[in-house]
Amino acid sequence: MARRKPSRMFRRLLILVALGGLVFVGVSAFRVGPPPSVSIEAGMPGIGKRTPFDISVSEPERGLSGIRIEVVQGERVEMLAEREYDSLEPWEFWGQRVTQEDFSIEVGSETMKGLEEGDASVRVIAKRASSWVRWPEPVVEVKTLPVKLRPPTLQVISTHTYVDQGGSETVVYRVGESSVKDGVRAGDWWFPGYPLPGGDDRDRFALFAVPYDMSDVSEVKLVAIDDVENVARASFIDRFKKRPFKTDTITISDSFMERVVPAIMDQSPHIEDRGSLLENYLAVNGELRRENAATLIELTTQSVPEFLWRERFLQMRNAQVMSDFADRRSYIYNGQVVDQQDHLGYDLASTRLAEIQAANDGIVVMARYFGIYGNAVFIDHGYGLFTLYGHLSSIQVEEGQSVVRGDVIGRSGVTGLAGGDHLHYTTMLHGLPVHPAEWWDGHWIHDRLKLKLGDALPYQD
DSSP states (O other): OOOOOOOHHHHHHHHHHHHHHHHHHHHHHHOOOOOOEEEEEESSSSBOSSEEEEEEEEOSSSOOOEEEEEEEETTEEEEEEEEEOOOOOTTOOSSOOOOEEEEEEEESTTTSTTOOSEEEEEEEEEEOOOOSSOOOOOEEEEEEEEEOOSOOOEEEOOOOOEEETTOEEEEEEEEOTTOSEEEEEETTEEEEOEEOTTSOTTEEEEEEEOOTTOOOGGGEEEEEEOTTOOEEEEOOOOEEEOOOOEEEEEEOOHHHHHHHHHHHHHHOTTSOOOSSHHHHHHIIIIIIHHHHHHHHHHHHTTOOSSOOOOSOOOOOTTOEEEEOTTEEEEEEETTEEEEEEEEOSEEEEOSTTOEEEOSSSEEEEEEEEOGGGOEEEEEEOSTTEEEEEEEESEEOOOTTOEEOTTOEEEEOBOOSSOSSSBEEEEEEETTEEEOHHHHHOHHHHIIIIIHHHGGGSOOOO
16 A cells, blocks of 8 residues: 655655754854943042942843952952853743842952052943854953052141131141042031132131030041041040039910911911911921021021131121020920920120121021021121121122121011020021120131231221
8 A cells, every 4th residue: 555645735744843943043042142242330530448330240141141340459369249140041022130230339448458559440241142153252351450559648737726616717728639629527517728819729627616516626627538538537626614514494375386486487388387376386496497497507607718807797786695606495385395406606695676787798598487486587708707696687788699797688577486686696607606706706716817818808896
């Protein structure tokens, strides 16, 4: 009996199966993953104590296969991270795989022992997905940076630095070429340095203060920082005088709160109603006070880098000091202490609706209703030195206006948290309230500033 020949359809099917097998074998043998994309971003222009690197590796088709991250310096290689992944098989076109991996690492003398000055590289080796017979070379990306381990040079030039707690001073110094930021660090406060007018290229000065609540000046250092955050530090204060806190009590009544709180909250709509007069008062006296302080600090960052004044600062005429600088106030309601705040200025009073003069030449940076201070004026005198005038009944200047020492800027009043007609006067250095009386004293300005700064300070005794 004769055998039946396969049908034409069957033969075609066999051919298709054979071709499919050949394609499968070909794909399995030759299909490799595309080169992964590798990105290396350094957070600094060099490697110092801890330079951050952001590394990203991606391959969206077959997925990642393997990553190795190394630091290379000379013949030395140190591995920082290594990962292996299950990529898709050569014949797979979809399925579970890792298509991107991001790394955040730090490289520097504090993370790698024996690192030396010179150049060092962060090297990323990203494997490509292979096939049965093809093993392509990995992608290698390298980021090479200089290693900088020495801080800038820093030399104190001025002498006889005598400062009180809550008081101001100045220091003159010289920094090395690698310095990109310098000034005085006093706890959490930063007082930036500026080029010394008339000095050499590396000569600098900083107006600074010891915070009113700091009693240990070991926290006050002159610093210079390079572009990889190596820091040089120097002590420079020769004599420090502590000023103990004075204390005061303020009795608050319903009638007082009914007068001041609604008016302040009307002008500060972001302060939510707490449901009671006392709770609203505490929100204003605490929360809004802190917000106002933060706003003033932000305004001082835009100070003109120039001495705008030539004479000592003026005190309010014929005024009596009603409350001193840095009084620690306890607020009493119905015989109980309900709050405590530091009063960081002088309360000065003379006659009702008294004329208020600009304490010195400067530029008005704020002239408006301002939280707990009511109608207020804030004047920039240059190099981070400001004066604040609060509780005014009226304002007679505009923001951006230049004023001359003695110009009338408004009249005293009872706006804001004022119990009676008076001026709240604050002197600030880079946002930190400092003792105003020093700046009223021509002898203090001469001894503490002029003798150090010389012709750089255009001060007239």
